[in-house]
Amino acid sequence: MAFGLISRSLPIISRTAVRSCVIQTRFYSSPNKKTLPSLSMEGKVCMVTGAARGLGNEFCRAFIQSGCTSLAIVDLKEQEAVDAAEALVAESCVNSNMKPEDFNIIGLECDVSSERSVQKAYQQIMDTFGRIDSVVASAGIVENYSAFDYPFDRIRRLYDINVHGAFFTAREAARNMIPNGGGSIIFIASMSANIVNIPQPQTPYNASKAAVKHMASSLAVEWAKKNVRVNVISPGYMLTKLTKTILAHDPELKKTWESLTPMGKMGEPEDLSGAIVFLASDASRFITGSEIRVDGGYCVI
Template sequence: MATLRVLARVALPSTTRGRFGAAVGVPGRLLSTTTAGAKPLPMFSMEGKVCLVTGAARGLGYEFCRAFVSSGCTSLAVLDLVEADARASAEELKTYAKEFNGDTELNAVGIECDVSSEVSVQNAFADTLKTFGRVDAVVASAGIVHNHSAFDYPVDRLKRLYDINVHGAFFTAREAAKAMIPQGGGAVVLIASMSANIVNVPQLQTPYNASKAAVKHMASSLAVEWAKQGVRVNVLSPGYMQTKLLKTVLSHDTELKKTWESLTPMGRLGNPEDLAGAIVYLCSDASKFMTGSEIRVDGGYCSV
């Protein structure tokens, strides 16, 4: 019987040595600790792909960028509302690429983009294509959330939320498809939420939940519309993820954190890096026969 070899890629301190030899690197770097000859499936590699992420200056969008860099991406467009923030994050990602792999020269550009504006999204894609000539993987990560009762929800905030979460996802996906179809295809991932499938408690956020449900069905519809033209559209739906912002919020409301943990079967909140494998899978050739689907990374929340 053939022996099954598994590639273990884990975050280790810089001084850690693997069981089968030296495993030296920077803290948090993914390191191989397996026998010689074991290799990851090449279809999971992002090498040679041009990636674009909206809402990428911080939060989950930034983590998606790190995941792409860790998987071999060397051409990356970092889009965010404030150009200075996007550029700063692009420079941080270049540093991360060198720490992760000293031989990696990451070409990352920070681009201003207000996803609620069709013209702004069009200009951001034009800048990306001018820089890289193509775009292979696009992640619509920009989004906002407010907590108000349905009766008290301010109308201006309601409109802003839908402009960013729903219209922004649509504008991003459409510009991605316009660029991808002439080149033979590509992968688009819309970031929804477990809130597309359940009602969060105890916080009140009906418009947000509805916006993410819209994004989920939007992806299915676009996937069918563009399937024969080589553009795959899928959804990644995170559960409660401990971004820096959420950690700050929960530090002032420990009871809410306990409530969310108790409602999650795994008994904990997610870490942003828990999404890395899923986003790389959806944007790489590993999922080349997958479109119109959703991956939930929620610690089992939607299962109960």
């Protein structure tokens, strides 16, 4: 529901008595830096829905930063998905030893509310990569209407995308993962699955995310012995590009959201990167049916 961030260079400063400041991109850190091997996404085939922009695009970026080179960017409009794939490849090669031919990142058209469309997308993925290891069901919409004023056709559309789309995405993922030994499925719910947002009215959205959260738990139990893990990430208020545009016209709403968050601020999209890589990687191989809330403590109080 928002736009990806532009890559920027970050300084990495080692012990002052030993090394000087070395500038690296956000994609590749120092070769001497140690990371838990099981957190690596190297060699894994990943898929993210709703990934042409917003949080979905940030998840793709996190996978690439962690070593993934085989990725399907799935979104409603094919050209936007293809453009996002090309942009991610170009960004990944900046100030690194990687070349465009080192990546196999594809953009696919898919309406997640259509089971047939989801099945077609998975067939293209299997034809291209031969397997799928980690899937993120990120496609979703949110609207703010009072309960009395919410048009039924829009409620139905919201549930078709947020709930049915998540189910179709997960079911086809499992069907393709099980013959190859299993995999990881991650639903993107919301802190709204646990609390009632104020001041904005959004009852159908809140209920849809609660459904996604419980769906993940149910599927986790159903597929546990087949080595398909199903977990949930529930973001709080995130400063995506779209959210920034909305709040620019309503600064008081931003103050309200921040005042209700114990950390006193909104999150950045990249604050979700660690959680998404952890649940998609082998580092979480004994975790299923769990929820990670990335909300600045909002749901604690």
